[in-house]
Amino acid sequence: MTTLSELGEFGLIARVTAGLKQGGGVVVGTGDDCAVLRLGNGLLLASCDAFIENIHFKREWASPRDIGWKAAASALSDIAAMGGTALYVLATVGSPKDSDALFVQEVCAGIAESVEACGAALVGGDMTGSPGPLILDIAVLGEVSGGRYLARSGALPGDLLAVTGYPGQSAAGLLALIHGIDAPPLIQAHLRPEPRLAEGRWLARQPGAHAMIDLSDGLLQDLGHIAGRSGVGINVDSDLVPMAPALNGFESTISQPLESLTLSGGEDYELAVALDPADAESLCAAFAAEFGHPLTVVGFAEQGWTGIRLDGQEAGQRGFDHFGAI
Structure with a gap:
């Protein structure tokens, strides 16, 4: 018997999605942040994310509105990763029957608040009982603007890999x-x-942007997904990864190096994008001028191998895996 901890989250996904038949309207199926579906003359984006108590959150650390906000934000970030516009959200809430009704109402209010902040609408869902912890599942629908989206599979040899903002802050917040x-x-x-929806749409409009993903599992882990889908090797230079000002002095209060947070910490929901090297410098400057936070080159793609390396060496533990050791 192979256990899930031995197979790993992404090994299981590979097994259950192998050989799935896709309909004629499927432009992008499994293996990306969203499915891309042809609908009339347009393209529909669809995704869903589960959010489970004691896996994704603990009640003692978060208000019910915080829980609902983050559940919706993590799902909406998948729309950002494709460069799309979020339109509609459906939320499933499973809770034990002896739960505080006001607590569950406030979780739902947090979901609605997060959805509204992203310009989308909460249009339905489902309420169900749960014998264990609180379970949330958020389905999101969006559209592709201008007919162009960015998938994980578009990175080319020679592309430069860049990241928005400052990865590692969410992992540091969890440690705090x-x-x-x-x-x-x-x-x-x-x-x-805060999902980078406006940033994702801006990047998708740039001809020099070739592939994109949001950072839910950690910079190295998620860049590894671009590498795998694009069939390239990605080298990350740890010295180039930007450090948030809020992390100054934080290392002295914890028992691990900040680099482990910026490279492998998840749930930042920043965007990583593959850029044409001829356009990268101008795009990074224009991005910073447009949004007030940086777009920073952290590595490059090359042919001849597939995977992720850190400072020229094979990367070890790269990020979050639901069935892994961390």
């Missing part, structure tokens, strides 16, 4: 909650992430 460290900006980054 675990250890009782007073770090409001980092805790806010963990509890109330």
Whole structure:
């Protein structure tokens, strides 16, 4: 018998999706942040994300509205990863029958607040009982603007890989909650992430942008998905990965290097994008001028091998795996 911990989250996904038949209207099926579906003359984006108590959140660390906000934000980030516009959200809530009704109402209010902040509409869902923890499942629908989306599979040899903002802040916020460290900006980054929807649409409009993904499982892990889908090798230079000002001095309060947070910490919901090297410098400058936070080159793609390397060496533990050791 092979256990899930031996197979891993992504090994299981590969098994259950192998050989799935796709209909004629499927432009992009399994293996990306969203399915891309042909609908009339347009393209529909569809995705869903589960959010499970004691896996994705703990009640003692988050208000019910924070829980709902983050559940919706993590799902909406998949639309951002394709460069799309979020339109509609459906939410499933499963809770034990002896739960505080007001608590569940506030979770739902947080979902609605997050959806509204992204310009989308909460249009339905399902309420069900749960014998165990609180379970949320968020389905999102969006559209492709201008007929162009960015998938994970478009990176080319020679492309430069860049990341928006500052990865690692959410993981630092989680450590702050675990250890009782007073770090409001980092805790806010963990509890109330903001999907990069406008940034994703802007990047999708740029001809020099070739592939994109959102950072849910960590920079190395998610760049590895681009590498795998694109059939390229990606080298990441750890010295190039930007460090958030809020992380200054944080290393002295925890028992691990900040690099482990910026490279492998998940749930930042920043975007990583593959750029034509001829356009990368101008795109990074234009992005910073447009949004007020950086787009930073952190590595490059090459042919001849597939996977992810850090400073020229094979990367070890790269990020979150639901059935892995972390």
